[in-house]
Amino acid sequence: MNKNDAVKKMTEVMAKLVGYSGKVLPDDVYAKLEELGSKENSNLSKTIYNTMFENQKLAKDLNRPCCQDTGVLQFFVKCGTNFPLIGELEDLLREAVILATKEAPLRHNSVETFDEYNTGLNVGKGTPTVFWEIAPNSDSCEIYSYMAGGGxxxxGKAMVLMPGAGYEGVTRFVLDVMTSYGLNACPPLLVGVGVATSVETAALLSKKALMRPLGKNSENERAAKMEKLLEDGINSIGLGPQGMSGNYSVMGVHIENTARHPSTIGVAVNVGCWSHRKAHIIFDKDLNYTITSHKEANI
Ligand code: SF4
Known part of the structure; x- marks a missing residue:
């Protein structure tokens, strides 16, 4: 395949994946919603979950987005230094978003800051956002796509705590965010927490945490324990589905961390809603690909 054909192929695959992910939830999210729905006992909670499942069925059958807010597109890329399209990747992802916007279709969600006009294409200065990770001596490319809706x-919030605030300070920060703005994000929520040195490192980790498959804990034993404690704590707020009260507020809490400066604790929260539209795909050097997030995806 020559380079032009390869770029065209990868653009089309990514456009289809983006469009599809706006209509069909990833397998892990759907399974978790089924689990939480089965554990709610009020009529209101059960009705809301049934409406969510009906919504998912109709979105698939009618080939329409499952939520009107198809978000700003974000891509977490882990690209091998020897992947043949490494130099073309950022441009082709942008093209894929334009294509998906027309074909899926996706709502127009890219407003140029300060100039205050909607580009109508879902791309603009810095959108879609591409977060890069380079994998040395690899010729494959792994991509998470994510629709970051407004709600x-x-x-999302980040700050740097005094070192004396400790992990209690991290807990207070997360719970303050959940009790103030959690409701706006269409629960049950996936809560991503980043713990690092500064606001930007913590913020990026907190969003990356939302890409981790549900049910997988942090590899750090203590962080995994904190995930469980935070999950129990946020559930006890009783947000329930769509914030209408219930036994479960969250699909999970994921913590990602790095080492930090001894004098600071950077902490950040990012939230995924019940309609958590992420997708995961891995390309090899010949552009054969595997979609791991949606086993029924036929792209
Ligand atoms: S929070 Fe999620 S489900 Fe609710 S409107 Fe926004 S994108 Fe849609």
Whole structure:
């Protein structure tokens, strides 16, 4: 395959994946919603979950987005230094978003800051956002795509705590965000927490945490324990589905961390809503690909 054909192929695959992910939830999210729905006992909670499942069925059958807010597209890329399209990747992802916007279709969600006009294409200065990780001596490319809707983006917050605040300070920060803005994000929520040195390192980790498959804990034993404690704590707020009260507020809490400066604790929260539209795909050097997030995806 020559380079032009390869770029065209990868653009089309990514456009289809983006469009599809706006209509069909990933397998892990759907399974978790089924689990939480089965554990709610009020009529209101059960009705809301049944409506969510009906919504998912109709979105698939009618080939339409499952939520009107198809978000700003974000891509977490882990690209091998020897992947043949490494130099073309950022441009082709942008093209894929334009294509998906027309074909899926996706709502127009890219407003140029300060100039205050909607580009109508879902691309603009810095959108879609591409977060890069380079894998040395690899020729494959792994991509998470994510639709960052307005409601689920709203609770996002980051700050740097004094070192004496400790892990209690991290807990207070997360619970303050959940009790103030959690409701806006269409629960049950996936809560991503980043713990690092500064606001930007913690913030990026908190969003990356939302890409981790549900049910997988942090590899750090203590962080995994904190995930469980935070999950229990946020559930006890009783947000329930769509914030209408219930036994479960969250699909999970994921913590990602790095080492930090001894004098600071950077902490951040990012939230995914019940309609958590992420997708995961891995390309090899010949552009054969595997979609791991949606086993029924036929792209
Ligand atoms: S929070 Fe999620 S489900 Fe609710 S409107 Fe926004 S994108 Fe849609």
């Amino acid at each position: 689920c983006t709203l609770p």
